[in-house]
Amino acid sequence: MKLFAARLKRLSGHRWFGRWWKRPVATSAFTILELMLAIGIFAMVLMAIYAIWIGILRGTQAGMKAAAEVQRSRMALRTLEDAFTSAEYFMANMKYYLFFADTSGDMAAVSIAARLPASFPGVGRYGSQVVRRVSFFTEPGKNGTSDLIMSQHPIMLATNSVNQAYTIVLARDVTFFQLAFYDERKSEWLDEWKYTNQLPKLVQIALGIGRSAGNASKPSDLVYSLVALPSVGVAPDVQSGRMMGNVATNRGPLNPDPSGQLPPPGTGPGTRQPRF
Secondary structure: OHHHHHHHHHHHOOHHHHHHHHOOOOOOOOOHHHHHHHHHHHHHHHHHHHHHHHHHHHHHHHHHHHHHHHHHHHHHHHHHHHHHHOEOOEHHHHHHOOOEEEOOOOEOEEEEEEEOOOOOOOHHHHOOOOEEEEEEEEEEOHHHOEEEEEEEEEOOOOOOOOOOOEEEEEEOOEEEEEEEEEEOOOOEEEOOOOOOOOOOOEEEEEEEEOOOOOOOOOOOEEEEEEEEOOOOOEOHHHHOOOOOOOOOEOOEOOOOOOOOOOOOOOOOOOOOOOOO
């Protein structure tokens, strides 16, 4: 160690070593302006990525909302079609099977008696009582919109505070709901059906959901459907089990054989034999 110190002392006397020893070492670094410029560029990149992500998110949400509205309108229309196609009308119990339709306002309302299919919404609510009074109408929703409501209950059930009708929202943001009825006797379409003791031959359904971007009064999704109803009411004699012709009624055969068997077809009373 002493030998190294002595050599360093001797070298320090030389002129070139003193200059090398005292020469400052060069260092490299970013200036404040360069740092600020780099941070600005990085912020601009982050803002561009965030804007793209927000655009993708909003587009996805708008697409999902539009798809949900279309699907809900299709389901609502299918529910209306099932209710109309399964409508029933028995003349002997007319008060339970009346057909009510109100199309006087901006939104239509209809109430029918129907034997609901197994796929109908809420059909399992009342067990085997599938013959029900089904009503479709609109109610005020959120933000000044309207909701399409469907309620149902068995035709023999007295709805009150204890026994309430089953009610669900079929569609939201409904901007158009109208019905048209075809009168077979007049051979024309009617905007209003006044015959509560008759079923129309055809019913046209128009359902609009959402609002157009350019015109808020027009729906963004408008669907139509034409439904044929079983427009012939069941007569009282058919409802009670009596039948015309040579077929037995609920009171027994028309002309029973002593053996207890029915006569062969075409041989009962009131029948005509064909002439050849």
